[in-house]
Amino acid sequence: MTAITPRDLPAPIGLLAELTHRCPLGCPYCSNPIELDARAGELDTATWQRVFGEAAALGILHVHLSGGEPLTRRDLADLVAHCAHVGLYTNLITSGVGLTRPVMTRLAEAGLDHVQLSIQDSEATSADHIAGYQGAFARKREAAALVQEAGLPLTVNAVIHRANVARAGAMVALAITLGARRVEIAHTQYYGWGLRNRSALMPSRDEAKRAIAEIERLKVLHAGTIVIDHVAPDYHARYPKACMGGWARRSLNVTPSGRVLPCHAAETIPGLEFWSVATHALSTIWADSPAFQAYRGTDWMQEPCRSCARKEIDWGGCRCQALALAGDAAATDPVCMLSPNHAVVAAIAEAEGVQPVAEGPIDYVYRRMPARSGASSASD
């Protein structure tokens, strides 16, 4: 494939709008960056609405309203209404904390299409310990009931790590009880706070394997009742996954302060230049932003990807993983068995095997805003 000209540039499908980094919870696995954006720097209502209009014109179909906790934005219903007005499908990705009946009613009336509710565990004590928030579990049950009452479809999302890996199946059962049509079981991706807490989060290899097998079994068992989307770690695979469906091919991510990223972890790659919605139109960013152009298509590839038949199938895997494991974001993802660095992956998979089984509460570095940033306390 030659350099991409705007003419054959595919239009993006999804926009992840990180409306804020404020959040009452403190999940140690949180993929948000350690350097959280302060409230003072957040895009205002009018700017987000302009971005959503530009997104629809660009061909975006789905908008994922996320964060941080999107419910901390008082203008959330106005943003949803604007998305509906310009024809975008809206998905609210939430911890559920802050979802009261009046808020749910306003969001439903504004035209919200779908709610994705995250849970930390199937047991209240453990769930609240992981969230770093007393009573979070009970609030999530209430939130799920409110979503049902409003007649909106519900997806439950659970992130798997050492403290809850033994209850992966129980979390699927909880999702069914909560009335979800879909459940996402995602093994922790080690970015941001998740990377900071990696040693406390990494399950033993046996536990991870058991959980993966159980989820695969439940997928078949519950077919037609609940759809299980399983994001398993790819350390044991032969080839990598097409991360993000290929860099800068399908989606964009806008941070609370307006920087536009090809994926939520792209800022971990040093030297990339990101453009902001404050200075550029979304279509210009999609076509020309240096960060998007850096690994778009196949021209940037090294061997073995460059001459590989799979290069437009998996697009060389994950750039962030290549950086983390091979020290070079333009390298073949070391998960690939053809990568000269593949041994690193095998070594990590081995190291996972020696993690102790969790006994009692684990100590975490909870995700928190810096106290004096003016970002305000987590609860406002």
Add this chain to the structure above:
Amino acid sequence: MISLALDSKPRLPRGVRLKHDAVRNEWTLLAPERVLKADLVAVEILKRCTGDATITAIVDDLASAFKADRTRIESDVQTFLADLAAKRMIDL
């Protein structure tokens, strides 16, 4: 493949909607985390999934509208809707 009851009345649930995508000039079925391209046959079936018409009525209607073989249409509708039901994208 499961076979759907002919007297059930399929309906798109909230959160699943048919949209004409002006940028790509095609019909799409939007659902949570899913975008399905809808071809002309799919669009005609989906437009009739209002919750008022039974599968039998939908098949009759399509067969007369398109002057097509009823048996084939019934099997197309069955296959299409059973697949959507497995994805929880249609209520029956």
